Amino acid sequence: MATGLLNYYRTSTGKKMVMAVTGAIIFGFVVIHMLGNLQVFRGPEVLNHYAAFLQGLGGVLWVMRGIMLIAVVLHIVSATQVTLQSWAARPEGYAVQRYRETTYAARTMRWGGPIILLFIIYHLLHFTFGTVHPTAGHFDKANVYQNVVMGFQVPWVAGFYILASMAVGLHLYHGAWSMLQTMGISHPGWNRWRKAFAVVFALAVTIGNISMPIAVLTGIVTLD
Amino acid sequence: MDFTLKVWRQAGPDEKGRLITYEAHDISSDTSFLEMLDIVNERLLEKGEEPIAFDHDCREGICGMCGCMVNGHAHGHQQGTTLCQLHMREFNDGDTIYIEPWRAKAFPVVKDLVVDRSAFDAIITAGGFISMRTGSAPDGNAIPVPKKSADQAMDAAQCIGCGACVAACPNASAMLFTSAKISHLGLVPQGQPERMRRARAMVDAMEEAGFGACTNHGECEAACPKEISMNFIARLNRDRLKAALVE
Numbered sequence A: 001m002a003t004g005l006l007n008y009y010r011t012s013t014g015k016k017m018v019m020a021v022t023g024a025i026i027f028g029f030v031v032i033h034m035l036g037n038l039q040v041f042r043g044p045e046v047l048n049h050y051a052a053f054l055q056g057l058g059g060v061l062w063v064m065r066g067i068m069l070i071a072v073v074l075h076i077v078s079a080t081q082v083t084l085q086s087w088a089a090r091p092e093g094y095a096v097q098r099y100r101e102t103t104y105a106a107r108t109m110r111w112g113g114p115i116i117l118l119f120i121i122y123h124l125l126h127f128t129f130g131t132v133h134p135t136a137g138h139f140d141k142a143n144v145y146q147n148v149v150m151g152f153q154v155p156w157v158a159g160f161y162i163l164a165s166m167a168v169g170l171h172l173y174h175g176a177w178s179m180l181q182t183m184g185i186s187h188p189g190w191n192r193w194r195k196a197f198a199v200v201f202a203l204a205v206t207i208g209n210i211s212m213p214i215a216v217l218t219g220i221v222t223l224d
Numbered sequence B: 001m002d003f004t005l006k007v008w009r010q011a012g013p014d015e016k017g018r019l020i021t022y023e024a025h026d027i028s029s030d031t032s033f034l035e036m037l038d039i040v041n042e043r044l045l046e047k048g049e050e051p052i053a054f055d056h057d058c059r060e061g062i063c064g065m066c067g068c069m070v071n072g073h074a075h076g077h078q079q080g081t082t083l084c085q086l087h088m089r090e091f092n093d094g095d096t097i098y099i100e101p102w103r104a105k106a107f108p109v110v111k112d113l114v115v116d117r118s119a120f121d122a123i124i125t126a127g128g129f130i131s132m133r134t135g136s137a138p139d140g141n142a143i144p145v146p147k148k149s150a151d152q153a154m155d156a157a158q159c160i161g162c163g164a165c166v167a168a169c170p171n172a173s174a175m176l177f178t179s180a181k182i183s184h185l186g187l188v189p190q191g192q193p194e195r196m197r198r199a200r201a202m203v204d205a206m207e208e209a210g211f212g213a214c215t216n217h218g219e220c221e222a223a224c225p226k227e228i229s230m231n232f233i234a235r236l237n238r239d240r241l242k243a244a245l246v247e
Helices: A002-010 A012-042 A044-055 A059-089 A109-128 A144-152 A155-182 A192-217 B033-046 B118-127 B147-157 B164-168 B175-186 B195-208 B219-223 B231-246
Strands: B003-009 B018-024 B096-100 B109-111
Touching: A002 A012, A002 B195, A002 B231, A012 A044, A012 A059, A012 A144, A012 A155, A012 A192, A012 B231, A044 A144, A059 A109, A109 A144, A109 A155, A144 A155, A144 A192, A155 A192, A155 B231, B018 B033, B118 B175, B118 B195, B147 B175, B164 B175, B164 B219, B175 B195, B175 B219, B175 B231, B195 B231
Parallel strands: B003 B096
Antiparallel strands: B003 B018
16 A cells, blocks of 8 residues: 555645645634634634633644644645646647636636745744734734734735735635545535535635734724 | 638647748638638648648547647637537638647647647556457346446547647646546446556556646536546546555
8 A cells, every 4th residue: 555655646646635635634724723713703802712722732732733734835745746747748838728617716726825825924923923013012922812903903914914815715715626626526416516615615714814804904803 | 701820830840830820711601620721721732832731530520630729729619529520600700710739748749730649549558448358249238337327437438539638728637538538447347347457557657648737627628529527537536546545
């Protein structure tokens, strides 16, 4: 089986499977992350209590962070490999090429990915390390609620988060449908529901994520 | 009808090619696309010029020999149609038509619009068969095949191997072709004994030929003259994974 899996990874189907499995792990994280963040609507106590609970997990938290890091790295490595393979597969392009079926989401996967990575780095520096918090000197690791509200009260920060959430949404939409296809999760009886699932899933995550900067910008969520 | 053609001309595999403009005047709306090219070629010959080389054979839409990119669509814009079955009445009088060969590293240009599709033959050779004792034909109903499987297998078996899926794919991937070939055998009892070996060997041959990786755009399915579903690609992925787990 070991050589079987190694030979499998040498093919694009194997690399795509790695992308699909790591993508599924990242999906799970994105959903839980969003549900946790939405606690901001329940006030400072609830959100800060939830943050303290996560910090209190100790070793478990680090195991989860490790899994996430490995998933992200594998996702990027296999994506880069299949991208290079595909670019090499058509050395000379067409003078005219028209598409009928592919979506904006599908065509922007390769550039959306690196943009989302840059966003994640910024996001970590902003809320986890506090080094690029827009209101310098006000980052308080224990007061997540204050960090979020102060951060999103700066319009360009909130705007950037909204744009990034939309990019994540597009990536999730094509990713969710593509993942089912790559994993071979297909059946004539319910195939038509796969794209509907991807749309609903991506929309739910995008709306959930965007609701937070918008709520702060419009004054629905405030410091006190 | 009058058309302005922008045709890819390339003298040989290692020559540099370019788009050349030709005027095609007085073309009947009832001519097929290939007949239109025949007329253009006859006029070129009369002028002592080299005719445009293009692949064709049955001209009935069943052999898989013809096919070019026409205005950015594999086999032209009409869906579920091979190039030979496309008629000039589908265009507007005075249209400019770009005609280019399939573009893929695995499909090198032989001349003008003719590409070498031996890479598909290599994929078939690797596993597109069943091993069985030959002799007199077995009784028709000796092996029961569920109706649903038979229907699906026939859908996959419609593939004529023209290469439009590769040509239309933004990644120049051959997954639709390979999945159709793997599925039409894998869906029936006769194909079961070699199913895992077949999935492995055919995918390996596909990779070796230098095709790109499938990212599920769906352009293959839209371009396929036989309208083969990309659900077969999911089937290929399932079979290839199983093959890896049992190897």
